[in-house]
Amino acid sequence: MTDDLVKFLRTSTSAALNKAAADRIEALTEQLEAARADAKEAEAYAEELEAKVATLTAQVEAMRGLLKEACDDIAEYVNADYPEEYRAQYPDMDRRYRRDMELCRRIDAALTTEKTND
Secondary structure, eight states: OHHHHHHHHHHHHHHHHHHHHHHHHHHHHHHHHHHHHHHHHHHHHHHHHHHHHHHHHHHHHHHHHHHHHHHHHHHHHHHHHSOHHHHHHOHHHHHHHHHHHHHHHHHHHHHHHHHHHO
């Protein structure tokens, strides 16, 4: 009878351990599936962000080009309004020229700074 009791205890202990292990495996499997779903969602979000960054980068480059073009146009008008030979001869024209060209200098500085930051 003791052998039967020992056998019974072993099988019931073994069954309980197997049940606990199976429950743990099931819980870990559920966590793994949830983590995989989160990873897929994060990957999709990362791809979406990369696409937005690419779009914004293209827009910034386009705006940078337009700003440079506008700056060049302003500089041409200012140079036409205050020719170099007159600026050298008349200090007041030189002051106005420098005042009007200040915007172009600031734009050039900003564009140069942006290019070095990229």
